[in-house]
Amino acid sequence: xSHLQQSFTVQFVYxxxxxxxxxxxxxxxxxxFFHQQATSATQKKLLxxxxxxxxxxxxxxxxxxxxxxxxxxxxxxxxxxxLIIPGGEIAKNNPVFVExxxxxxxxxxxxxxxxxxxxxxxxxxxxxGYAAAISHRGIRHIRIPTTVxxxxxxxxxxxxxxxxxxxxxxxxxxxxxxxxxxDSTFLTTLDDRDWRAGISEAIKVALIKDKxxxxxxxxxxxxxxxxxxxxxxxxxxxCAQMHLQHISGGDPFEMGSSRPxxxxxxxxxxxxxxxxxxxxHGEAVAIGIALDSIYSQQLGWLTDADTNRILTTLRTLGFxxxxxxxxxxxxxxxxxxxxxxxxxxxGQLTIMLLxxxxxxxxxxxxxxxxxxxxIATLREHELSTTV
Amino acid sequence: xSHLQQSFTVQFVYxxxxxxxxxxxxxxxxxxFFHQQATSATQKKLLxxxxxxxxxxxxxxxxxxxxxxxxxxxxxxxxxxxLIIPGGEIAKNNPVFVExxxxxxxxxxxxxxxxxxxxxxxxxxxxxGYAAAISHRGIRHIRIPTTVxxxxxxxxxxxxxxxxxxxxxxxxxxxxxxxxxxDSTFLTTLDDRDWRAGISEAIKVALIKDKxxxxxxxxxxxxxxxxxxxxxxxxxxxCAQMHLQHISGGDPFEMGSSRPxxxxxxxxxxxxxxxxxxxxHGEAVAIGIALDSIYSQQLGWLTDADTNRILTTLRTLGFxxxxxxxxxxxxxxxxxxxxxxxxxxxGQLTIMLLxxxxxxxxxxxxxxxxxxxxIATLREHELSTTV
Numbered sequence: 038x039s040h041l042q043q044s045f046t047v048q049f050v051y052x053x054x055x056x057x058x059x060x061x062x063x064x065x066x067x068x069x070f071f072h073q074q075a076t077s078a079t080q081k082k083l084l085x086x087x088x089x090x091x092x093x094x095x096x097x098x099x100x101x102x103x104x105x106x107x108x109x110x111x112x113x114x115x116x117x118x119x120l121i122i123p124g125g126e127i128a129k130n131n132p133v134f135v136e137x138x139x140x141x142x143x144x145x146x147x148x149x150x151x152x153x154x155x156x157x158x159x160x161x162x163x164x165x166g167y168a169a170a171i172s173h174r175g176i177r178h179i180r181i182p183t184t185v186x187x188x189x190x191x192x193x194x195x196x197x198x199x200x201x202x203x204x205x206x207x208x209x210x211x212x213x214x215x216x217x218x219x220d221s222t223f224l225t226t227l228d229d230r231d232w233r234a235g236i237s238e239a240i241k242v243a244l245i246k247d248k249x250x251x252x253x254x255x256x257x258x259x260x261x262x263x264x265x266x267x268x269x270x271x272x273x274x275x276c277a278q279m280h281l282q283h284i285s286g287g288d289p290f291e292m293g294s295s296r297p298x299x300x301x302x303x304x305x306x307x308x309x310x311x312x313x314x315x316x317x318h319g320e321a322v323a324i325g326i327a328l329d330s331i332y333s334q335q336l337g338w339l340t341d342a343d344t345n346r347i348l349t350t351l352r353t354l355g356f357x358x359x360x361x362x363x364x365x366x367x368x369x370x371x372x373x374x375x376x377x378x379x380x381x382x383x384g385q386l387t388i389m390l391l392x393x394x395x396x397x398x399x400x401x402x403x404x405x406x407x408x409x410x411x412i413a414t415l416r417e418h419e420l421s422t423t424v
Numbered sequence: 425x426s427h428l429q430q431s432f433t434v435q436f437v438y439x440x441x442x443x444x445x446x447x448x449x450x451x452x453x454x455x456x457f458f459h460q461q462a463t464s465a466t467q468k469k470l471l472x473x474x475x476x477x478x479x480x481x482x483x484x485x486x487x488x489x490x491x492x493x494x495x496x497x498x499x500x501x502x503x504x505x506x507l508i509i510p511g512g513e514i515a516k517n518n519p520v521f522v523e524x525x526x527x528x529x530x531x532x533x534x535x536x537x538x539x540x541x542x543x544x545x546x547x548x549x550x551x552x553g554y555a556a557a558i559s560h561r562g563i564r565h566i567r568i569p570t571t572v573x574x575x576x577x578x579x580x581x582x583x584x585x586x587x588x589x590x591x592x593x594x595x596x597x598x599x600x601x602x603x604x605x606x607d608s609t610f611l612t613t614l615d616d617r618d619w620r621a622g623i624s625e626a627i628k629v630a631l632i633k634d635k636x637x638x639x640x641x642x643x644x645x646x647x648x649x650x651x652x653x654x655x656x657x658x659x660x661x662x663c664a665q666m667h668l669q670h671i672s673g674g675d676p677f678e679m680g681s682s683r684p685x686x687x688x689x690x691x692x693x694x695x696x697x698x699x700x701x702x703x704x705h706g707e708a709v710a711i712g713i714a715l716d717s718i719y720s721q722q723l724g725w726l727t728d729a730d731t732n733r734i735l736t737t738l739r740t741l742g743f744x745x746x747x748x749x750x751x752x753x754x755x756x757x758x759x760x761x762x763x764x765x766x767x768x769x770x771g772q773l774t775i776m777l778l779x780x781x782x783x784x785x786x787x788x789x790x791x792x793x794x795x796x797x798x799i800a801t802l803r804e805h806e807l808s809t810t811v
Binding site for chain 2: 039044048050052076139143148149173174175193196198201208209210213277289290380381385
């Protein structure tokens, strides 16, 4: 029988801007963006959704944004209401927030050429990105990430999502933002845990792809722990750049089987869940990196010296590398994370391990006994450090 | 300040197959498809969602599918349950159906490399396509359209969607299917209205792009009205081909402003709504085509002779070209459809009119007085025909 073959490519382009004091009336970056986007046809609208945690630490933010668009009134019509949404997993767990945004899109007549901007941590960005992606088959979505993790990793990428009946990111799409604005001002008010947590994604990407970048982190670990902003800005810029290169150089919408940037993540996802999200994603990833580095060492792939450099760098940054839930060795334990990780990716299990610092290699199985040994090693290190 | 530019292209490829008796055990087309998709890694799963209207007219269908996959058990794991969903706008209006599919994706462990196949009319395909697109950020979606309209138009394209609080396609995404199977066997059991309704999309695309195809429809209008299957198969193949070419040759995900294939659609969308979806989409499009053809004639763009050829062809096919709601001339009337059409597309209003048969031209405004005159002409024609 006959068939017709359909084949086309779609190009996606967006910029990730680095700035400070984005809404200071003297900073024209944001207004310039709307000017460049403008077409003669119709005035675009802009709706803001803001993480409540950001509003708490930046109580003047809404007034500042209003003042900004009073000054730049010609570029876009600002929706009169600002939606304030709780940050963290709550934003992704409760479906009422997606509905709130969809309803606001309707109320304010936000069409496919208008904008929904989200200011917040990764969870709020994921949830708002999802609501924008499904409204009118996709409204233009601007991301303004406020944490280290979202500025160097999730916020600059192409994924969005919400949880469904307790299943992480069960609903979501691959849709790039129209622009990302990384404003370092928001980093100054982060608590130490959030400041630190985002660094683990930079270490992850350095370990599997860029030895020089790992050595930079190693050298600057004390400065980063002491909240040196210049060091942090370099780290975010380089990590975001590598994340973007990984997306554009590979399989942006993950139609194939592998996700080689996910070093240390199979156990991290499970640990987050086992600790009821008490452990932040980046904290869990630090443990996951330590675990899979030791596993690589046990395979004889990574030298003892290099393994210790990795563990020492993580500890210098202030990460704790052991969590008691690692030892919940039953059917719901951390090893269950392997099958869940496969199911989430679809297709074959693919895990990244290290052949060297800066050289990740994919494997398709992990040995449960070796994983338990790696956990035992982490527990011993922890006991010897805290005694 | 500095910025990083992200830029990448994503290629989308899928086949639209034409066949009959797809689930006859002697027809290997469907099994071959899964063979070609197979990778060594893991066995894929397949979940079926079927339009209840199709199950009524094809009561043996589920048993036939089960027998097919008993015969071809190696290609894919068939989920034991079949979801049966009401057809028509109900499928898109009630959010419970999307939830049912998402829950089944969870229950049967359908991962991103497994399949959700939908058998049914355009509404069921739109709804299932949406559920598949948002589950796990996109599960492979197979479409098996069962109506003329879905086989030649919506079912072969890249859009999905559901209604939200009465707003048509308010939620949806652009995600291509992994394959489309057009089985002409399903057309034999369509009632006359559904058989006819799908033809208007073929006339639409012929009028704006392909004079020879319009002349073919004109010549074969009696045969099509008499349910000649060979004529219908040719019409569907050519219309689907032009629809696919329009998508791949233009702006597949409609990131720009125009949708030039939407001739006759601004009033059709509104008429469907005004008649509470009593009028089928294709029936409304036939009226919309007649209205915008007369409007083009009034502008002096289309000759009287050509206008009459269009109206005569539509009437020979059995379309009624007047609907009393056309005269609901108030703020909720058909003219409101213009602003709603603009809002739905986003950006500038873009309407396709005819300079000639086979030659569509975009305009960015329509004159309300001329629209009312065109409606009056349609009403007079209707009265003179029925007296």
